[in-house]
Amino acid sequence: xxxxxxxxxxxxxxxxxxxxPTEAERLQAVLRIAEKTEEVGLDVFALGEHHNPPFFSSxxxxxxxxxxxxxxxxxxxxxxxxxxxxxxxxxxEDYAMLQHLAAGxxxxxxxRGNTGPVYPWFGQDIRQGIPLxxxxxxLLRRLWDEDVVDWEGxxxxxxxxFTSTPRPLDGIAPFVWHGSIRSPEIAEQAAYYxxxxxxxxxxxxxxxxxxxxxxxxxxxEHHGHGDADQAIVGLGGQVFMRKNSQxxxxxxxxxxxxxxxxxxxxxxxxxxxxxxxxVGSPQQVIDRTLGFRDYVGDYQRQLFLIDHAGLPxxxxxxxxxxxxxxxxxxxxxxxxxxxxxxxxxxxxxxxxVAARDSKVEVTx
Amino acid sequence: METRTLAVVSxxxxxxxxxxxxxxxxxxxxxxxxxxxxxEARPEVIELRDHARDLADxxxxxxxxxxxxxxxxxxxxxxxxxxxTPIFSxxxxxxxxxxxxxxxxxxxxxxxxxxxATAGTARHQLALDHAMxxxxxxxxxxxxxxxxxxxxxxxxxxxxxxDRITRAAGELADLVAARPTTAAPDPFADPTPFxxxxxx
Numbered sequence: 020x021x022x023x024x025x026x027x028x029x030x031x032x033x034x035x036x037x038x039x040p041t042e043a044e045r046l047q048a049v050l051r052i053a054e055k056t057e058e059v060g061l062d063v064f065a066l067g068e069h070h071n072p073p074f075f076s077s078x079x080x081x082x083x084x085x086x087x088x089x090x091x092x093x094x095x096x097x098x099x100x101x102x103x104x105x106x107x108x109x110x111x112e113d114y115a116m117l118q119h120l121a122a123g124x125x126x127x128x129x130x131r132g133n134t135g136p137v138y139p140w141f142g143q144d145i146r147q148g149i150p151l152x153x154x155x156x157x158l159l160r161r162l163w164d165e166d167v168v169d170w171e172g173x174x175x176x177x178x179x180x181f182t183s184t185p186r187p188l189d190g191i192a193p194f195v196w197h198g199s200i201r202s203p204e205i206a207e208q209a210a211y212y213x214x215x216x217x218x219x220x221x222x223x224x225x226x227x228x229x230x231x232x233x234x235x236x237x238x239x240e241h242h243g244h245g246d247a248d249q250a251i252v253g254l255g256g257q258v259f260m261r262k263n264s265q266x267x268x269x270x271x272x273x274x275x276x277x278x279x280x281x282x283x284x285x286x287x288x289x290x291x292x293x294x295x296x297x298v299g300s301p302q303q304v305i306d307r308t309l310g311f312r313d314y315v316g317d318y319q320r321q322l323f324l325i326d327h328a329g330l331p332x333x334x335x336x337x338x339x340x341x342x343x344x345x346x347x348x349x350x351x352x353x354x355x356x357x358x359x360x361x362x363x364x365x366x367x368x369x370x371x372v373a374a375r376d377s378k379v380e381v382t383x
Numbered sequence: 384m385e386t387r388t389l390a391v392v393s394x395x396x397x398x399x400x401x402x403x404x405x406x407x408x409x410x411x412x413x414x415x416x417x418x419x420x421x422x423e424a425r426p427e428v429i430e431l432r433d434h435a436r437d438l439a440d441x442x443x444x445x446x447x448x449x450x451x452x453x454x455x456x457x458x459x460x461x462x463x464x465x466x467x468t469p470i471f472s473x474x475x476x477x478x479x480x481x482x483x484x485x486x487x488x489x490x491x492x493x494x495x496x497x498x499x500a501t502a503g504t505a506r507h508q509l510a511l512d513h514a515m516x517x518x519x520x521x522x523x524x525x526x527x528x529x530x531x532x533x534x535x536x537x538x539x540x541x542x543x544x545x546d547r548i549t550r551a552a553g554e555l556a557d558l559v560a561a562r563p564t565t566a567a568p569d570p571f572a573d574p575t576p577f578x579x580x581x582x583x
Binding site for chain 1: 439442443445446448452571574576580
């Protein structure tokens, strides 16, 4: 099982000081968080894509390309790459390029984006969000899987004799996760292609996540990619830890109360009960995270959100220390002991190349 | 005897409230009228005041909490709806509108609805038809022709209010009794096949 962190790249004032980091400071902080993610022994760092303040990450492949050069083992991913408003040709090119630079450590998570004006800014119509995601991904797949593509669709200019370069590393496209909070069409899309399904998980009640994942698993089996429990599932999670759980609650509460997404709404206690948010000791985070398996089954990737709402870099790095030293080693052991042998690990470039090569040997 | 669920939404704020009083009278009227048509009604009364914080939380977080979820399911699954609001500043109350705002887009599509409103004076009466009725038209609900407005003075005067309640309740009962009970479509049980999505 893979463990990591994902960042939405928000630039939020620290509510305890009133000071917001500059773009430059926050950007450097996220780079430091990513490097530290590898140093403490986690597996994945994923970065969002946004095209409006207060977010800085308009170009995740640039950031991930830099990180590819600064890290050795870390899996680099997105949370998410906008499949609706980016040209799928550019996605094919950018991520194939990044995969070469990272020597196979890249995968990506596609999402539709939920910021209305981004659609018209990029010449699209938000009411076409689902059809854009379906058509653009169908083209993206062909651009990676076929050397020469003739194509015509509804949303972009046709292609005749087009070859997307560079060709995917070792002839294998980066593994794709599809992220959606509430659209069954996107879970259906992930299932149809046998791709991964990632549920953000963090802002919604568990029962909702359960329904989406269960649906994806059933449809994964329906489309013939394996049994439902062999589908590839990733989840988000949101934690704040101190050795002593009362200290965690006391320190995190001002950040929670002012947080951009849910601040000034429910109490921290109510929200922690309704969603996977866990504020407490490392042991509480371990127990809660193991509990996710009760409603989504054995899953392949767990990403934590730890750097939002204005939390200072020093605090975020301390969270990574706790994850690396106390939480993830236990989770690895416990999840591994529970997982049946026929449930696969998350695909990586290496595993996908090996699977392709073994298939070729069989047919030869 | 056939049974139908009747959701009753009351947005009154005081206790006791004349909005709830009107909601109760309308509920009794609909139950009686349905019984005359051979249908047993199961009223489910929802006091929005009890969910004021839940509704505010929903606006902020984007999802209904555990206390609000069953309420939204009751309304979405009802065979008929009685909706009663006080008139504030020439329209339905903010609490009432907040509740409507967090309903799923299709929650009331095709649902027969009886509209009721209360206010201090009869001068607010047209808010029922000029504000509340278009709202339910937007939701694709089927509002019965007779809306029931009760000003303070109506509670002490002639039988006109009772007559309007009886007429409106009969209109709602006609629609509810004639309409088969339908379960809300479940996109997870009956998905659009991917081949159809691909065709666009």
